Amino acid sequence: MTLAAEPATGPTVPVPAPGVGTAAGASATAVLRRQRLRESAARTYARSFPIVPVRANGMTVEGADGRRYLDCLSGAGTLALGHNHPVVLAAIRRTLDSGAPLHLLDLATAEKDDFTTALFESLPPAFADGARVHFCGPAGTDAVEAALKLMQTATGRSGALAFTGAYHGMTAGSLALTGNVAVKEPLPGGGEVVRLPYPYGYRCPFGVGGDAGAELSATYVERLLDDPSGGVVPPAAMVLEVVQGEGGVVPAPDDWLRAMRRITAERGIPLIVDEVQTGVGRTGAMWAVEHSGIVPDAMVLSKAIGGSLPLAVVVYREEYDGWRPGAHTGTFRGNTLAMAAGAATLRYVAANGLAERASEVGGRIVERLRALAGELPAIGEVRGRGLMIGVELVDPAAEPDACGARPAAPELAVRVREACLARGLIVELGGRHDAVLRLLPPLTMTDEQAAAVLDRLADAVAAASAGVGAGTGTAAGSAGAGTAGAGAA
The missing domain is CATH 3.90.1150.10 (Aspartate Aminotransferase, domain 1)
Incomplete structure (x- = not known):
């Protein structure tokens, strides 16, 4: 099969040739x-x-x-x-050349203020209006932990609702929410998490598939929560992904997401949406919640918001802001370079559609x-x-x-x-x-x-x-084939 060439703006990535080897x-x-x-x-x-x-x-x-x-x-x-x-590199170089402090815990800086402004400008207005942001340790799992603690503080409850196929991180609370049994088995305890069926049409948990499977999922959730003998103690939050990433790239139907928002709102259960992987334009909207129009109580953000550098935040409705000072802290919450790179990324994604x-x-x-x-x-x-x-x-x-x-x-x-x-x-x-x-x-x-x-x-x-395996050779281009990289901007 003939391989299409890369654009003229960068070098071709050639068909691999067998036996290519160098000192490097x-x-x-x-x-x-x-x-x-x-x-x-x-x-x-x-x-x-x-x-x-x-x-x-x-x-x-x-x-x-x-x-x-x-x-x-x-x-x-x-x-x-x-x-x-280039936009990210320019933001990093500009910050370095300015002499700005690179680490300041959670002190106010011009870079943090600019990032927060860019972030709030990118969020759905109905969510951004009156929202608060908390800067977490520089990984999505810590932001998930922060969101859980925030809602536990606000509601006085301890449990959570999560879904089959979920992935929310590898620290204790986040891992309890995660669905993958293999990474949970060796560890003691699993937290007070009730596992609910995620609508996965191809491998439907109800064996019916399609829209019918999603409708059954919503019905099951609602009836389970309302059943006084269902075994579910009122939880601190429901946590979900709009598109499950590690779970196999499984998008939730918009109607199902709207049903989850209705069900949680009617029962006073805060809804946390994990946008760590789906955010910053990845799903065809700046934030994946925009497809369905739902307004969550909190959004967990990381990965792309740092412009390739470590950064994680939780954004939430201000009525949940009942924390005491130091309720969720961490040394590396003031990553100045990531904030500069993140602000540049958010604005570039928005400005260039x-x-x-x-x-x-x-x-x-x-x-x-x-x-x-x-x-x-x-x-x-x-x-x-x-x-x-x-x-x-x-x-x-x-x-x-x-x-x-x-x-x-x-x-x-x-x-x-x-x-x-x-x-x-x-x-x-x-x-x-x-x-x-x-x-x-x-x-x-x-x-x-x-x-x-x-x-x-x-x-x-x-x-x-066909059982051929890796095909012809293991190289992906000769050592001297053009200059490094292919600019895509």
Whole structure:
């Protein structure tokens, strides 16, 4: 299959050639070996992508051995503008050159004030009006913890409602909300969390699929909460994702989200929406809640809001602001560089219509992938919103269930990921059985890059399905092929 070239503004990411090796490649091998010896067994992405990146620009990453890759991981959705975007670099350099303090705990700075202004300007007006923001430790999991503590303080309750397939972080409270059993099993306790069925049409928890499954989910939630013998003590909050990311890129229907907002509002249960991965234009709107029009009581934000640097906040309705000073604190809440980079990112996304662009390009990619599913039966379902796209891989020889879904194929998914890497494409896995290819390219992705991603992905799925494995070779471009990076802005 012929691969489309990258845009003329940057170098071509060529079809990998076998046997390419350099002194730099040998050095990269040593770095990877030392990483295996020195770092913990919990490392993840390093296992999937045995490369040593040395340069990156836009959507292109170059390894120490000169091989180049199109990056559809984007720091798990952190890089809204891709790697080293000029606007982000200019904001960082300007801040460094100004002599501004880089660390000031939660003291007021011009950079923090500017970031807060840009953030509130980007939020849905009905939510931003009268809202408060709390700067957390620099990871989304700490913002989830803060949101939970905030609502526990406000309501005097301790429990929470969360959903199957959820992912909210790896610290204690966030992990209790997370659905993945494998990461929870070794740990004592699980918190007072009631697990509710998330509407997952392809693998419907009620065995009916489609809109009917979402309606059953909403009915189940409402009746469970109203049942005096249902076993659910009134909770401090409901926590949900508009599109489950780690859960396999599963978008919630807008009507279901509106039902959750109604159900929680009628029962005095605060609604926390986790927008850590869906925010800043990723789903085709600046914030994913805008698709349904719901107004939550709190939003948890991280990843892209820091412009590629660590930053996390919780924004909430001011009537919940009942904390005492120091109720949720942390050393690294005053990341000046991240605030400058984040403000620049938020304004660039808004000024250049990148959310709308994500909707347009993402829609075309999904359409092409769904057409491809007709040719490659290993593709069970293609779904997503904007540039948050999932391709669920299945065993085409197995019998489908009552909803038409065949068993997940995690081994095939691993082979496809390896075949993609061999073809110069970085994609990661997720979903209930790690059988979903997740595409999270930067919002600055060009049409030419989108075409190249599609071609490489199709070729990788076809090769892996045929049992070819990684295909021809493991290189993703020769060491001397052009300059590093491909600007996408």
